[in-house]
Amino acid sequence: MKEVGSGATMRFQVEGMDCSSCATKIENAVRRMPGVTDVSVSVAGGTVTVGHDADGIDRDEVRNRISGLGYRVARAEGDGLQGEEGTAARSGDEDAAAWWRTGKGMLAIGSGTALAAAFALGKALPVTEHWAFLVAMLVGLVPIARRAIAAAQAGTPFSIEMLMSIAAVGAVIIGATEEAATVVFLFLIGELLEGVASGRARASIRSLAQLVPKTARLELDGQTKDVPADSLQIGATIQVRPGDRVPADGTILSGESAVDEAPVTGESTPVRKGPEASLFAGSVNGDGLLRVRVTAAAADNTIARVVRLVEEAQESKAPTERLIDRFSRYYTPGVVAMAALVAIVPPLMLGGEWIGWIYKGLAILLIGCPCALVISTPAAVAASLSAGARRGLLLKGGAVLEQIGRITVACFDKTGTLTAGKPQVTDIFGFGCSEAEVLRFAAALEAGSNHPLATAILAKATEHRISLPPVSVSKAVGGKGVSATVEETAVFLGSPQAAAQLAPLTPEQNALIASLNDEGKTVSIVVVGDRIAGAIAMRDEPRPDARSGLKLLTDAGIRTVMLTGDNRRTANAIGQELGIDVEAELLPEDKQRIVGRFQQAGWSVAKVGDGINDAPALAAADVGIAMGGGTDVALETADAAVLHGRVADVAAMVDLSRRTMSNIRQNIAVALGLKAVFLVSTVVGLTGLWPAILADTGATVLVTMNALRLLRPSTTAPSGSGASRAALSSLV
Secondary structure (H helix, E strand, C coil), X not given: CECCCCCXXXXXXXXXXXXXXXXXXXXXXXXXXXXXXXXXXXXXXXXEEEEECCCCCEHHHHHHHHHCCCCEEEXXXXXXXXXXXXXXXXXXXXXXXXXXXXXXXHHHHHHHHHHHHHHHHHXXXXXXXXXXXXXXXXXXXXXXXXXXXXXXXXXXXXXXXXXXXXXXXXXXXCCCHHHHHHHHHHHHHHHHHHHHHHHHHHHHHHHHHHHCCCEEEEEECCEEEEEEHHHCCCCCEXXXXXXXXXCCXXXXXXXXXXXXXHHHHCCCCCEEECCCCEECCCCEECCCCEEEEECCCHHXXXXXXXXXXXXXXXXXXXXXXXHHHHHHHHXXXXXXXXXXXXXXXXXXXXXXXXXXXXXXXXXXXXXXXXXXXXXXXHHHXXXXXXXXXXXXXXXXXXXXXXXXXXXXXXXXXXXXXXXXXXXXXXXXXXXXXXXXXXXXXXXXXXXXXCCHHHHHHHHHHHHCCCCCCCEEEEEEECCCEEEEEECCEEEEEECHHHHHCCCCCCHHXXXXXXXXXXXCCEEEEEEECCEEEEEEEEECCECCCHHHHHHHHHHCCCEEEEECCCCHHHHHHHHHHHCCEEECCCCHHHHHHHHHHHHHCCCCEEEEECCHHXXXXXXXXXXXXXXXXXXXXXXXXXXXXXXXXXXXXXXXXXXXXXXXXXXXXXXXXXXXXXXXXXXXHHHCCCCCHHHHHHHHHHHHHHHHHHHHHHHCCCCCCCCCCCCCCCCHHHCC
16 A cells, blocks of 8 residues: 655554654654655654655555554544544544553553552562562563564664663562562553643643534535534535534525634634624534535634644744754763663772662663653643644744744734724714714715725714615716715715815814824715815724733833834824834835844844735744734744734733743753752662652653643733634635
8 A cells, every 4th residue: 555646745643652752763763664755753743744755655564663662553644534433543532531541551550450469479478479570570561671672673772661671670680579560560650641641732732623513414405414524525505503513614605693703713702793704613603593605624624724733833843852852862872871880880890789789770770761851842842832722822833932932023014913904983073064974974975885994984884873875876086086966965075185176175174184194094075065074084993902912022021113014104103002113114025124134133033914015024034923814825924823813912922932931941950850869869879769760750740740731821921802703714
């Protein structure tokens, strides 16, 4: 069964892979196979991605190579599992949650039972004690030794299993059989706890996938029937009943309802939606029956894309993680050499007792196991990526997560980033007419137009529940405005310059228009008959949290700058209101040049934007962040994405990064500190084999549990509302 195609990949779901040393063993083993060009292992995602050349490789051979190391390959993408078989394979992680049903759980139970029996038998028949503990040790050690041998043959000779096997066999040789059996059992318990802790981090992001229901009501040939949600095709029509979760991304064909999007976008209140509105898979229908046209297959819906992006990000190692990986390659052989010297040199050169020093050397072997050190960084990174994704903060890898906390200047686009991206009516002035009349005439002329300024006027009229009068003889005046007959009166809506040609503006009116322009507002004049009736001012207003979000960055020691192509007067007005430095009237290459200028001056730059014109600067910055609702180009070019469209979430990313790096430093200190303490205590004779294995497995569990704290929301993280509902639909 060959996989053929230049640069093709295959992806496996692997169970029992709970730390970076597991990943290293699998990577070394698979990379040595003929035809393999690249191997990427995600411990947090439980996946192994294998790249291969045009000649292809055998999928079963790769599966057997991984299985030979003691891991279970649950499934591989492309295996085509359907029905109950596919469901069983996909539910492997759910089964893993019951620890006693896992291979590690059953082995630990078996070893513990054998150890308890050995203690009881040894007390009842002392003559059998040695053999009873030897059998108890072998119950746990044989599987460990098999994995050690397989790893050594596959290119990882200094694995934790190998060190454990050597220490256990050595303990038996010097007569410490009871301790050897106890150490093997404690090692298995440590592995089990490590697996449970890692499973919690893994389940954090995968629980997102459970938001999508398993079935959908499909309309077919005039009838409806329940079908698996993952079988829905693009273009299919489905029904979503009140109270049901939406099974697929789609567009409403008919019906109207309040839709709760909180599980997907974080929007705090249900959103009223009708025909032509978009729906996200996983959102909850409120009070009306909706007919929906499916716009994305199950593998490409909103939830699936978020999960896939996070899992791919978890495969990308942070610089700190790569540094520790390199260190561990020399650290483990160094520990083996040190253990050998401790066991041999004192008896040979100082007249020490062989049994005692060999015992200490074996303990040092166990103390030196690098598991806790190696997992210190990826555990924290995986937890942070998962926590970020659940809050709408998507980061494309550990390197990005690490870098964001180091930024010293954040450059923001204006339109659609600091502002909502669409004009809003800010002021209405009546000159001889009431404000309501001015708005009524303006809205009547703009009815049916899709122009952004028209949309703003109509939205304001709807907000004030204004009934629009009938309009006749409507026509657009190119570059000037629109005119029509309203209630048998000629009405014009347009720029002040065009309006002045129909009716004179007073000095006071001109002063007011100039003042509004200085605030960055666009002014439209309403002319009724031969007189100026009023004025309407509009502006693309700042996002509700823009000012507070920028202050959070400033308080964190980060300079903020606006880079915009908008005119200088409008940009300065918004900048002054938000308290941000301004660079205006910029072309895309100008934005890129300014980012480069900051970098040459020694700043670490984050660029935040949402449009095609931001793409060059996003790519050039140390960290590019796409705002929710941005273009595909911006989202693909950026290193991270703020799905909720909140400025404060940029500060939340910085906070998450800094908490993660602090957590990593704590983990490294725990891992190395415990080893140092037990190393000294072992050499001076205070501790032995079983405290040594506790030093390793205990540190590993402590490090993992400490990393899991990052899954909890920060008490200092910024919050906000008004999530951008276009954000996730743009994430492609």
